[in-house]
Amino acid sequence: MEKPWGGRFSEETDRFVEDFTQSVSFDKELALEDIEQSIAHVKTLLKAGVFSEDEAEKLIKGLISIREDIKAGRFKWRRELEDVHMNIEAELSARIGDLGGKLHTGRSRNDQVATDERLYLKRETEEIVSLLKELRKELVRVAKKTLDIVAPSYTHLQKAQPIRLAHYFLAFREAFLKDTERFMDCYRRIDELPLGSGAVAGVDFPLDRHFTAQTLAFGNVSRNSIYATGDRDFIAEFLFACALTGAHLSRLSEDLIIWSSEEFGYVRLPDRLCTGSSMLPQKKNPDILELIRGKTGRLYGNLISLLTTLKGLPTAYNRDLQEDKEPLFDSVRTLKGSLVGMRKVLEGIS
Incomplete structure (x- = not known):
């Protein structure tokens, strides 16, 4: 699948590299903290004029729904997405569309x-x-x-x-x-x-x-x-x-x-x-x-x-x-x- 950083690469990532470099098997421990800071980040971007009120509301509702699935044990973690951050952001885009990709604005992993x-x-x-x-x-x-x-x-x-x-x-x-x-x-x-x-x-x-x-x-x-x-x-x-x-x-x-x-x-x-x-x-x-x-x-x-x-x-x-x-x-x-x-x-x- 396409990587969030894959734009400058001409080859697909080797499966060994995906398995060796993934951290989601253990850093999913930080999932609730990641969502908490993402909600705060949305509010900060709203204050900076990056998001409209409607966009911010949609992003926060999407993050809250993911949080509920994580708490209930329903969330499906994907090793090919490397880490807890990319798993949550990818799922957010799947739920609310292209707007989910804007969550990473002004932020690095x-x-x-x-x-x-x-x-x-x-x-x-x-x-x-x-x-x-x-x-x-x-x-x-x-x-x-x-x-x-x-x-x-x-x-x-x-x-x-x-x-x-x-x-x-x-x-x-x-x-x-x-x-x-x-x-x-x-x-x-x-x-x-x-x-x-x-x-x-x-x-x-x-x-x-x-x-x-x-x-x-x-x-x-x-x-x-x-x-x-x-x-x-x-x-x-x-x-x-x-x-x-x-x-x-x-x-x-x-x-x-x-x-x-x-x-x-x-x-x-x-x-x-x-x-x-x-x-x-x-x-x-x-x-x-x-x-x-x-x-x-x-x-x-x-x-x-x-x-x-x-x-x-x-x-x-x-x-x-x-x-x-x-x-x-x-x-x-x-x-x-x-x-x-x-x-x-x-x-x-x-």
Whole structure:
């Protein structure tokens, strides 16, 4: 089929190239964000006099209908259209005609994807901050419950000084509070609108980017188009915050795994959060804690993956940046699951 960029090519794209370069199999995760920014873009183009009221209304209605199909699982994703952006724009043209093609006016996929990722990360950062708050509340509850229990503290895994067990749990409350502050600080740098930067050097339309930022609830507008489209430092910073939070979850998991063993017997884990052995009936395995500890390696790996991708790129956008999404999506899912798992363990621990 004809590609949106195919005008200067004399041969059809090789099928291998389509399969190798497609990203829609994973970047469709950004579909709702892509439609949200497209609606805002239509409103900005209307304000700039590019669209009439009737055209803008038709475009927005078409985008809303696509959004409903995506939410309902009815949307048919096509790998030959490469990515989430071209899939949505092609479907819009199929539904409302040639007007759909005008949606891309004053916009490149370079500033489009950077905007999608920032919208996605704003939402996910808020969710992670909320999960961290619930975990801290649970740690305070456990601390209150163990206030009068005296236990040994350890250094070098050797008994050191007696402490209230509450003091131990509140140490992790402090660690997760610092993790929360890191995510909130990272959020300030995520909260910057790239849309309007074009492919690298801006666009030739009088777009009111501050209006777009207000429509999409961004606090700031990017000041340099090369930086806005070609850097992913905001994702790297987010992945670092995920990795360090994972480190704290892993250390807490390690302690509770050891403490729940027969050799220590300091804590009991709830049966509903453990599994057994197909061969050894006496076993009660702390699988949730072990997997939280193990998944921290994925959080580290995703950070290193992106940093390695970024380290040798020429300035501005390169296709390598397509590789930022799978580590990002994986870290979000992994960390959110680990936070929920740890909270459940603490709720049932005795």
